[in-house]
Amino acid sequence: MAGKNILVMHGGGPTAVINASLYGIVAEGKAHSEIAHVYGAHGGPSGLMNGTLIDLSSMDDSELVRLRDAPGSAIGTGRDALAGHYPAMVELLVKNKIDIVMPTGGNGTMNTCALLQEAINEAGVDIQVIGVPKTMDNDIAEIDHAPGYGSAARYAAQSVGEVCCDVHSMPIHIVVVEVMGRAAGWVAAATALAETCGQGGPDLIYMPERAFDQDAFLADCQRIIDTKGGGVVVASEGLHYADGTPIVEPVMEVERATYYGDVSSHLSNLIIKHLGYKARSEKPGLLGRASTALRSESDVREAEEVGRAAVRAALAGETGKMVGIQRIPGDVYGIETNLIDVERVRMIERLLPDTFINEAGNGVTPEFKTWAAPLVGELPRFVSFL
Template structure:
């Protein structure tokens, strides 16, 4: 009995998305039963246009480069799929004799994965054929439900922590301004909180970290920034792009929104303007943005290895007859770090956004030590070590 499988990438890419693609390809080859491993070139819309490539025809040298290649090698999208589209997808799966489908993505992709699985169950021929649908997690926001974490997060967290660590040294060297770094993370502060791993001594940043789970208080921010500036001279602040007031309004009105996709205004620039105008202190804004999710230079080795692992686990689950599940992680321990893969019903994941738990937040502007214990292993090898400032 042979299998033909299809993998689809959805949503924003990460530094290890191709590592999961590599895991799917390698496990499919090792199984000895996969005749074709199709990839949709350009996300879900490519399924409807039948824009497929057979990854088993790609040379081995290229395949071996995938775990160290940023973004999505096969292309991704934020294409909105209608109910009619799902029905059409099922017909295409049947036409290509595809028996297994993998969606690699975040909340939206897991929703699409679950809806396709339901469309398969509603189609007598597809149901009889036993088409299986499995989710492969991916998100820098780390907001997928149930799983301890998702591939993509560790590398983005390493980039942010390392960048904040380096910038904090610069600000401490020339302590004349407040520097504000804006982090991605629409509703969840997992990534923003990772900046706390950069903290090594009291006088060096980051000094304040603001996550979207805590209402942003403008006056409190200005008071703390002023006090810290008077004490240290240079202040480093890390702020989530999704900060909101106590009424739930974004502190900077989004400049564009389509469905779940929100393009926020410049939060870091807004906070800098407040510091300059209200406090009369020099301020600079930094917004890594996409750089923070595509960096191979700061790719976490743990993140890369786990991304390969979930790709392989998804193929194994499909070949064992499992469907309507997402591969996830269950943490066994943090010191030493150990996780195992688990299978989570898609209905428990679909559009269930997991935010940063309150126990990881000390108060507005500060992150609890328990978060650091949880997060640190995901960054892989140790961050750079700098001597304590003795001047």
């Protein structure tokens, strides 16, 4: 069968919608006679290196459509150390007759796109590179938001809304909920939308964009105790002091991946020790990025669309680009895709802007809530007679 061959490589942690983007790539590829095969690299770039490629375009459509609802990565992902391996990767792409590579991931994966494109240019071969954005952290530059964020934000917001109901029912302690977010507090900020569930939102939200002040934190918690008797605090896993030191020593660091200690446990212990009050910690961890039960439907649609847009961009002859998502101005939410040079997004972390964080640094602004609401979707509203 004549036509070009696409190779999809997943990088970094999965999201609740990474497979929706994969589905979009395969479905769009099968819709064009110019595309012969769509392959998936088993376990990320290592799949290319060891020759384990999965022919996705040969699979039945009834099986492929189930990708839209599958958590994790259906082809596997990884955090492979690729420095020094790019020339060999190009040789393997040529050997396997790959014409288009679609790395799917965050700003680190976009760096892989840029380095792979450089190696391809140096080798003088005709292979295109199109990056597909993916991250629950929402820290990719140059785009309105990343596929994967809306679902992580919805999970965090609804889960915290449910915890708020619990604490509202029996206000005898402070509950500290820790959410993922290494350097950016996008997911933590989204928990402010829990207030739409009808039992109030988190009383305090601490994000890594602001240095953690232990005295201020304890004073904030004491006010909750004095006025309400109980409350909910949300904290990003990447909280740090003014000198950049994490508030809890990381358990382990491998390449760019940092495995943080239990921030929520540390904060709840501070409350118990210094304020003499009941506190407990909750840490959803991977549940926050794996849940398909609480994912955002707009996130699913947009993830599929960026996959389809990547194929269309490749067919148009583009290379060295990442598919972007831009919000269409207006009262009604809508997005459109565009193409962004990977040089503009590689290894750049997009943080919460100051306009989204309140003056005290322990919550968000109405502007953030307006921005985030359509990404999360309508949350359930819970009844209470209290």
